[in-house]
Amino acid sequence: MTLQLAIVLPTLNERGNLRPLVDRLDAAMGEIGWEAIIVDDNSADGTADEARAISLEDPRVRVIQRIGRRGLASAAIEGMCATAAPVVAVMDADHQHDPALLPQMLDAVQSGEYELAYASRFAEGASTEAWGRPDRVKASGFANSLARRVTGVELSDPMSGYFMLRADILRADAHRLSGVGFKILLDILATVDRPLRVKEFPLHFAARAEGESKLDRTVVFEFLVGLYDKWLGRIIPTRFALFGTIGAAGVVVHMAVLASFLGLFGRPFLFGGWITAFDIGQTVAATVAMTFNFVLNNALTYADKRLSGFSELARGWAKFALTCSVGLLANVGVAGLLLRFGFHPYPAAIIGIAVGSVWNFALSSRFVWGRY
Template sequence: MRQAPAAPAVSLIVPVRNEGDNVRHLRDRVGVVLAGIPWELVAVDDSDDETPRCLSRLAAEDSRVRPLLRTRRGSLASAVVAGARLATAPVAVVMDADLQHPPEAVPRLLAAMASGAGVAVATRFGRGATARSGLSRTRRLHAVLARAMARAILHEARGTADPLSGFFACPRSLLAGLGDRPLGWKVLLDVLVAAGPCAVADVPYAFAPRGAGHSKLAPVAQWDFLRQLCALAARSPASRRLWLYGAVGFVGLGVNLGVYRLGLGAGWPPVLAGLCATHAAMAGNFVLHARATWRDRGRSRLGEALRFLCVSEMGTALTLGAIVLAGRAWPGHAMLADMGGVGVALPATFVANDRWTWWRPAP
C-alpha cells in the first residue's frame, strides 16, 4: 500500500505574477535544501501570461506544489494572505518567485523559529548580508530611505535590520489572520505589528539578481507604502504613543504661552506668570497623556499624577541645565540653547514616563 505523504512542517508562500518557469527552478532548489523536511509550496498566481500553465504542469508533476490561480487579480499582500489560508503547515515562509530570495536561507529561518523567534526575517542589510548584486543603485537608495522612514514612524520596524524584507518566516496562523484589514505592499510590516512584542530574529543573506522576467514594483507602491506606514502607526500602541506624546507636548506649549500671556496681561510678575503657565500646561498634559498617550496603562490616578509631576520637574531641570551649559559654551545663542535643552528633555521625559509613571509589567 502506498504511504500517505507526511503532513508539511513548513509552507512556502510564494506570490507569483508573470514569472514563467522561475517557480520550477525555485522548487528544484527548495527540494535540495529542505531534503528530509516535509514541505509544501503554495504559489498564489495573478499572472496574465503563460505562467498559470507552467504552474499547473509543475503541480501535476509534484504534489507538494499547490497553485492558487486567482481569477481576479489582487494585491501582492492579499496573495500572501490567501496563500497562508490555503496552506496547512504550522510555520510559513514567505518568499518571492523570482529567485532573488535564495532557498538556501530557508533552513536558517526555520532554525530561528525553532529556537523561539516569533518572526524570523531574512535581511539584505546588516552584518553578513548584502543587497549589492540584487538591487540597482536607485533601488538601493529607495530601500535605504524607505527603511529609515519605516523605522522612524513605526516602533515595530526597529526590531529588525530589514523591516521591508519580502522574505521571512512566522506562524502561519498570524499571516492567515491578517486578511480582514487593508494591507500594504510590505506585508512584513503588518506581520510585525500583528505579532506584537515578540523576539524577532535576523537571518542575513545575499539578495540575488532576478531570475527571468522583470520587477512589478510600480511608482504607486511608494504612495501605498506611506499610507501603510501611517495606518500601522495608528494601530500600533507603541508607535502611536510616541506620536501622541509629541502632539500633547505641542498642545502643552500652546497652553503655556496662553496662560503666560494672560498672567502678564493681568499684571502678574513674569516669574509668577511663568510658574502658573508651566503648571497649567503640566496639568493639561497629564490629563491628555492619561486619556490618550498611556490610556492602555492607566491605574492609580494619584500615583501617576505624582510621578508625572516628578518627571516633568526633572524635564524642567534638564532643560535649564542644558541652557546654562550651552549658554557657557556658545554665549549669545540663547534660542539655540533652549532648543537644545528641549531636545534633551523631551526624549528623557518620554522614557521616564513610559518606564516609570505609567509603567505596567508585562502580563
C-alpha cells in the same frame, strides 16, 4: 514525512522562474516536509498552467489561481491561509530570495525562541551588489526608526519580502491585515498587538532571474503608505487619501493649463461667440488634468493593480474619463441644489467636490482598477 513548512510564492508573470525555483527549494529543504503554494493572479504568460504542470509531477506544489484579483499582499495572505502547515513562509518567485536560508529560518521558528524569522538585505553580512538596482537602496534611518515605533521591533530591513512565521499567529490576525501595498511583513508586525520575537538573517539579495519587477514604487513612498494605513487608514481609507491628494494636485494642473491657454488664445471669440476660448481652454484643461490623475493613480494609488500595455491603458483611461464625467455632473448637481437651499457658494462647492470625488473613487476603484 510530516508537513512542516508551507512556502507561499505570489506570482505575476513568473512562468520561466518556477521550475528552477522548485528544484532549488527541493535541494534546499532536504529531509524537511514542505509544500509550495503558488498564488497566481491569472498571469497572462501562463504561470498558473506551468504551476499545474509542475504540480502533476510533484504534488507538494499547489496552485491558487485568482481571477479578477490583484495584489501581492492579499496573494500572500491567501496563500498563508491555504495550508495546514504549522509554519508559513513568503518569498519572491523570481530567485531574488535564496532558498538556502529556509532551513535555518525554520529552525529559529521551530525552536520556540523566535516567532518570526526574516531575511534582511541590510543586516550585518548581507549584500545587495548583485541586485543591480542602486536606485532601490535601503529605506532611510528615519523610515527604519518609524518602523521600530510601530512594530516595537528593531529591524534592519522592514520592507523585506522574505519571511517566515508560525501559522497560528498569522491566522489569529489575518482579518486585521490591511492587504494594501506590498509590504506585508511590516503590516504583520504592526498589526499583531505585541512585539514578536524576530530573528534576522542576512540575505545575499540577487538580481531577478527572468521577467521584470512589478513593484517599482519607491521604498520610502511604499513605507509612508504603510504607516498611513496603520495610523489613519481606518478613518480615511489609504487609497481614498491618495486618490484625493492626487485629485487636489489635478485641480492645480487644471488651473495652470487653463491659465496658459487663456494667456495664448484668450482674446478672440470663436464661432461667432457660441464657443469661446474659455470653453475650449476649460475642455483642454479638464482633459489634461484628468489624464494626469489617471496616470498618477495608476502609478501610485493602484500600483499593486497597475494597468499596463497600450490597450489596457487606453481602455482604463476611457473608463476613467467616463467615471469622472459622471462625477462632475454629481458635483455640479449637488452644489447647485445646496445653493438653492440657501448654502453659501463656497461650502456648497466644497461639498459638491467631496461628493464628486467619493463617486469617482468608488466607481474607478471598481471599474477601472477593479475586477477585470
